[in-house]
Amino acid sequence: MTKSRxxxxxxxxxxxxxxxxxxxxxxxxxxxxxxxxxxxxxxxCTLDLVLAVDENLVLLRLRxxxxxxxxxxxxxxxxxxxxxxxxxxDWRTFIRPVPPPFYSDLLAMNSRVPxxxxxxxxxxxxxxxxxxxxxxxxxxxxxxxxx
Amino acid sequence: xxxxxxxxxxxxxLDTAWGRSRLYFEEAGVGRPLVCLHTAGADSRxxxxxxxxxxxASRWRVxxxxxxxxxxxxxxxxxxxxxxxxxxxxxxxxxxxxxxxxDLEHPVVLGCSMxxxxxxELARRYASELxxxxxxxxxxxxxxxxxxxxxMPDVNGSEMIATWIYGLMAPQSPEASRRNVWxxxxxxxxxxxxxxxxxxxxxxxxxxxxxxxDTSECPVYLLTGEYDxxxxxxxxxxxxxxxxxxxxxxxxxxxxxxxxxxxPLFRRYLLPILRDILQGxxx
Numbered sequence: 369m370t371k372s373r374x375x376x377x378x379x380x381x382x383x384x385x386x387x388x389x390x391x392x393x394x395x396x397x398x399x400x401x402x403x404x405x406x407x408x409x410x411x412x413c414t415l416d417l418v419l420a421v422d423e424n425l426v427l428l429r430l431r432x433x434x435x436x437x438x439x440x441x442x443x444x445x446x447x448x449x450x451x452x453x454x455x456x457x458d459w460r461t462f463i464r465p466v467p468p469p470f471y472s473d474l475l476a477m478n479s480r481v482p483x484x485x486x487x488x489x490x491x492x493x494x495x496x497x498x499x500x501x502x503x504x505x506x507x508x509x510x511x512x513x514x515x
Numbered sequence: 516x517x518x519x520x521x522x523x524x525x526x527x528x529l530d531t532a533w534g535r536s537r538l539y540f541e542e543a544g545v546g547r548p549l550v551c552l553h554t555a556g557a558d559s560r561x562x563x564x565x566x567x568x569x570x571x572a573s574r575w576r577v578x579x580x581x582x583x584x585x586x587x588x589x590x591x592x593x594x595x596x597x598x599x600x601x602x603x604x605x606x607x608x609x610x611x612x613x614x615x616x617x618d619l620e621h622p623v624v625l626g627c628s629m630x631x632x633x634x635x636e637l638a639r640r641y642a643s644e645l646x647x648x649x650x651x652x653x654x655x656x657x658x659x660x661x662x663x664x665x666x667m668p669d670v671n672g673s674e675m676i677a678t679w680i681y682g683l684m685a686p687q688s689p690e691a692s693r694r695n696v697w698x699x700x701x702x703x704x705x706x707x708x709x710x711x712x713x714x715x716x717x718x719x720x721x722x723x724x725x726x727x728x729d730t731s732e733c734p735v736y737l738l739t740g741e742y743d744x745x746x747x748x749x750x751x752x753x754x755x756x757x758x759x760x761x762x763x764x765x766x767x768x769x770x771x772x773x774x775x776x777x778x779p780l781f782r783r784y785l786l787p788i789l790r791d792i793l794q795g796x797x798x
Contacts, residue, residue, distance in 0.1 A: 464688050469742045472770075473682030476744040479659065494664050497672070498678045508686075 371491035377491070387460055388421045390440065393428070397505050406433050406502050413499035415492055416448035421454050433499055450493045454484040465512040474504065522566045524587075529612055531583065531591070538613065539587035540580035544572030547646070547793070548622035550614060551579040552630030554652075554772065555660075555715070556676055556708030557699050558586025561627070564778035570786075574793065578622075580613055582606070584707050599710035603719045606633050611641055623792055627651035628771060632715040634726065635735070635754070639721070641731035646790050649736045649785075652743050652771050653695040654750040655721035655757070658711040666705065673730070676708045677701040683771035685742035688780075696775050721754070730760030734795065736788045737761060740769030 387392035410433015470480040559579035581588035587700030598620035631653025665672035677700035739751035
């Protein structure tokens with residue numbers, strides 16, 4: 369059984385691995401850290417966010433708009449405020465460079481894709497909507513550059 | 516030589532349901548009147564590219580106004596003492612008061628989102644005064660948009676609303692246009708988007724009354740973008756099916772703000788409708 373793994377990897381080669389492997393999140397962390405827009409709007413974005421992919425959880429600790437930690441399968445002692453829950457297919461569709469209708473936005477999926485949900489403290493999610501929107505736009509741009 | 520848009524902006528003083536109001540409007544072109552209604556929480560700048568379209572301006576007098584509380588139309592009266600909630604009566608009456616004040620004879624009224632909803636209401640109530648209506652992103656009922664998020668003190672309402680509606684657009688629409696839509700929303704007054712959604716998410720409901728629209732007197736054209744998740748194409752299609760004679764088309768590669776997020780693509784859907792209306796008039 370997998371226990372908590374803290375992947376605070378720094379300075380690494382470009383990893384072109386599929387979502388949701390560790391290398392994908394590391395690439396997202398690096399791309400987010402290098403993003404001009406997130407540098408402007410992310411300064412007030414500090415929250416702990418979980419992406420639930422089927423039964424697997426990935427905790428992103430966001431600190432001032434940067435991904436400071438990536439924790440796979442967080443153990444019982446770890447808490448967070450918002451969970452974005454979807455199937456692997458939901459997530460892979462969402463991060464396509466040009467996703468199909470209803471998969472182009474987290475709130476779109478929340479209202480139109482039955483297997484996807486925004487859970488937890490939803491107001492916290494809404495408070496950080498702009499920065500989170502940019503974060504996932506960066507995820508799409510990563511896919512675009514790989515295509 | 517200075518470079519000007521072909522748009523002229525003016526203010527019009529009107530008695531509306533809110534009291535004496537000073538409405539800002541823009542216009543361009545000559546010909547049959549085409550009145551354009553902006554979306555919730557936005558203003559007439561959404562129609563800039565349509566107003567600048569020389570082909571349309573050669574046959575149509577295009578007019579777009581800011582509803583009170585929006586854009587350059589200030590809230591009338593002691594607005595700070597009242598919660599802003601747009602009602603069907605206020606909205607429909609204001610549009611028709613504007614139309615009559617400018618002596619617009621049988622205009623075509625085009626509206627998007629809440630504007631798309633109200634043109635259906637106008638077709639139901641005022642068919643004899645209108646040439647036709649064009650509803651963008653419209654259906655008999657749009658639920659789920661009225662929330663208190665944007666007025667909560669620990670939420671940045673302008674950024675939250677702008678980002679919420681940003682996700683309604685097609686990701687392949689030009690980024691600069693999508694960012695402009697975001698910017699206009701970021702400039703909306705506090706509580707105005709919420710108050711506008713009261714109209715179409717709470718107050719107005721055409722369900723079961725679609726048959727009251729007489730399309731032989733006022734033709735109804737509906738266009739909805741395939742990426743619109745607030746008003747999905749199948750919901751528009753159901754409304755069109757319930758209005759005898761209404762025509763409905765799904766716009767591929769477009770979201771909730773067709774005229775603003777991707778005007779070059781949108782006009783491909785709009786031009787045939789405008790031609791159809793002119794042919795129907797025998798011009």
